[in-house]
Structure formats: C-alpha cells, structure tokens
Amino acid sequence: MRNYVAVVFNGPGTAYEGLRALWELDRAFEITVHGTAVVHRDELGQFQVDTKETHPALATAVGVGIGALLGALAGPAGAAAGAAAGAAAGGAVLGATTGGIIGLAADAGRADTRQEAADETGFVLGVGQSAVIADVSEDSTATINARMRKLGGTVYRRAVSDVKDEAWFDEYEPSYYLYPYDYMPPTYPI
Amino acid sequence: MLKHTKADNKVNDALDHIRAAAQELHGAISDAAAKRGGAVKADVEAASSKAKALANSVQDAISGQNEATKKHLAEAVTHLQAAQKHAAESLKNSDQAFHTSVRQSLTSARAAVQKVSEAVATARSAHPALATAVGIGALLVAEAIVTKHPTASTHHRE
Numbered sequence: 001m002r003n004y005v006a007v008v009f010n011g012p013g014t015a016y017e018g019l020r021a022l023w024e025l026d027r028a029f030e031i032t033v034h035g036t037a038v039v040h041r042d043e044l045g046q047f048q049v050d051t052k053e054t055h056p057a058l059a060t061a062v063g064v065g066i067g068a069l070l071g072a073l074a075g076p077a078g079a080a081a082g083a084a085a086g087a088a089a090g091g092a093v094l095g096a097t098t099g100g101i102i103g104l105a106a107d108a109g110r111a112d113t114r115q116e117a118a119d120e121t122g123f124v125l126g127v128g129q130s131a132v133i134a135d136v137s138e139d140s141t142a143t144i145n146a147r148m149r150k151l152g153g154t155v156y157r158r159a160v161s162d163v164k165d166e167a168w169f170d171e172y173e174p175s176y177y178l179y180p181y182d183y184m185p186p187t188y189p190i
Numbered sequence: 191m192l193k194h195t196k197a198d199n200k201v202n203d204a205l206d207h208i209r210a211a212a213q214e215l216h217g218a219i220s221d222a223a224a225k226r227g228g229a230v231k232a233d234v235e236a237a238s239s240k241a242k243a244l245a246n247s248v249q250d251a252i253s254g255q256n257e258a259t260k261k262h263l264a265e266a267v268t269h270l271q272a273a274q275k276h277a278a279e280s281l282k283n284s285d286q287a288f289h290t291s292v293r294q295s296l297t298s299a300r301a302a303v304q305k306v307s308e309a310v311a312t313a314r315s316a317h318p319a320l321a322t323a324v325g326i327g328a329l330l331v332a333e334a335i336v337t338k339h340p341t342a343s344t345h346h347r348e
Contacts, residue, residue, distance in 0.1 A: 137314075
C-alpha cells in the first residue's frame with residue numbers, strides 16, 4: 001500500500017536517524033521509499049524544511065509544497081490550512097540560507113482547526129519537534145512502526161490516494177517536493 | 191509458492207541500479223540549480239548526457255518486466271527525455287531563461303525518479319520472497335562494509 005508517513009521526533013538528530021533508518025529499510029527491500037524530507041518546528045512555532053535549494057523560487061516552492069503536504073497529513077482540515085499557510089508564508093523564505101520556512105497548517109492555525117486535525121489523524125508537530133515526511137510503498141505498517149518506535153518516533157499515516165483526492169496540489173504530484181534519496185544537510189551530522 | 195529464478199534476480203538488480211542512477215541524476219541537477227556562477231553550465235551539460243544515457247538504459251530494462259512495471263518505466267523514459275531536452279535547451283540560454291530551463295529539467299528528473307521508484311515497488315511486490323532474501327543479503331554485505339570501513343556513508347550531502 002502506498003502511504004504518506006510522518007514520523008515525529010523530539011529533536012533534529014533523532015529525526016535524521018529516522019531518515020537514515022527509512023532508507024535502510026528500503027535498501028533491505030522491506031519497503032520502497034519514494035521520497036523524504038525533514039521538517040523542524042522552532043521555538044517560535046515556525047516550520048523549516050531542510051533543503052539544498054538556495055534559489056529563492058525553488059526554496060519557496062519547497063516551502064509551499066511541503067506545507068501543503070504536512071497539512072494533508074493532518075487530514076482534510078489540515079489540508080486546507082496547510083496549503084493556504086504554506087502559500088502565504090512561502091515568500092518568507094526569500095533570503096533564507098537553508099530553504100523554506102513555512103507557516104503551517106494544522107496546528108499553526110485556529111484552535112478549532114487544530115483540534116479537528118488532531119481528531120482526524122492525530123498528527124501535530126509541536127514546538128521544538130522534528131518530523132520525517134516520507135512517501136512509501138509498504139506491505140505492512142508494522143515494519144516502519146517498529147523501527148521508528150525503537151528510535152523514539154511516533155508514526156502517522158495517510159493513504160496517498162486520499163491525499164491525491166484533495167485538490168491542493170493541482171497538477172503537481174505531492175511527492176515531487178520530497179527528495180528521492182536520503183538528503184542530509186551538512187549541518188546535521190549523525 | 192512463487193519460484194524465483196536468476197533472471198528475476200537480475201531484473202530486480204537492474205531496476206535498483208537504474209533507480210540509483212536516476213537519484214544521482216536528480217541530485218546532480220538540483221545541485222546545479224542551487225549553484226550560482228560559472229561551473230553550472232558544465233554541470234548541466236553532464237546531466238544532459240546522463241539523462242540521455244539513462245533513458246536508453248531504462249528503455250533496455252523494459253523488456254522482461256510485468257505490465258505495471260513496464261508502464262512506470264515507459265513514463266520514466268518520457269520524463270528523462272524531457273529532462274534531457276530542457277537541460278540541452280538551457281545550454282543555449284543565459285540568465286533567467288537558463289535557470290528556467292534548469293528548473294524544468296529538475297522537475298522532469300524528479301518525475302523520472304518517481305516513476306522508476308514506482309517500478310521498483312511494483313517489481314518488489316511481485317517478488318516479495320525474493321526481495322526479502324536479496325535484502326537480507328544486502329544488509330549483511332552493508333554491515334560487513336560498515337564494520338570494515340566505519341566512515342563509509344551513502345548519504346547525499348551537498
């Protein structure tokens with residue numbers, strides 16, 4: 001089954017361990033990973049995507065796209081808020097050195113939206129937390145769940161087909177915003 | 191129970207190699223797109239050649255696959271050809287037009303990796319037992335490499 005997965009960790013270091021573990025599962029033929037990204041939420045509540053894009057247009061696109069995808073992971077309520085907030089905050093990445101700062105979605109918005117998103121999928125990224133976002137094909141959810149639990153991560157899922165049914169991505173495939181390999185910025189050595 | 195042959199194994203190996211090459215192509219183009227300055231055109235020229243060669247490899251790998259995998263691979267070829275075309279176009283342009291073409295090439299390369307990855311997933315799910323056996327072998331080899339060379343890393347870094 002094809003799923004979008006968000007694995008929430010309490011710090012950026014463990015998020016990168018999670019990223020590496022996902023790709024190891026791929027190399028072990030346990031799952032197939034189609035793309036990944038790592039997102040952080042800072043103390044001010046802002047979201048930042050780790051990206052190599054230094055071109056403002058590309059960094060903005062990544063911010064908008066990942067914002068919408070994060071919103072979609074939070075369920076239909078989050079999808080609307082995520083796309084709108086990602087688009088609105090996309091311009092804020094101009095001049096940023098390491099890519100997209102995005103204003104999200106499910107829990108950056110109104111309290112009622114936040115509650116609705118939490119009710120739908122449970123996915124909320126708290127202040128100071130980091131998440132690995134991935135597009136995966138998996139025969140069983142147990143494989144990723146067990147590996148991520150060992151690392152202290154909490155896994156949330158939505159079927160890719162459900163996300164695609166929502167109109168927030170237009171003609172652009174949501175996965176295209178994710179790196180198709182285990183990109184790690186030089187600032188996060190593990 | 192499915193019987194797996196050496197031919198199955200070779201087919202899956204070939205797809206994994208193709209995916210690795212497609213991932214490298216995307217990495218090369220996205221690095222070029224992120225760069226500013228003189229070295230970029232040479233990088234894009236190299237990426238253009240790589241996209242063309244990869245499209246040919248994918249074309250060759252189509253035969254022997256199941257129908258679903260063939261479909262993904264055929265789409266990957268189309269995207270790779272577009273990536274090559276945009277990269278070649280960018281070399282004729284400068285400034286904004288150059289960067290626009292590079293971004294189009296990057297988008298096509300990303301789409302190509304996606305299709306190859308979907309082909310890999312389809313092929314793996316068609317041969318799960320084989321995939322698991324190969325995976326265990328790959329893990330043992332990887333562990334041996336890491337034990338022997340503790341600094342070895344497969345991570346993509348800028």
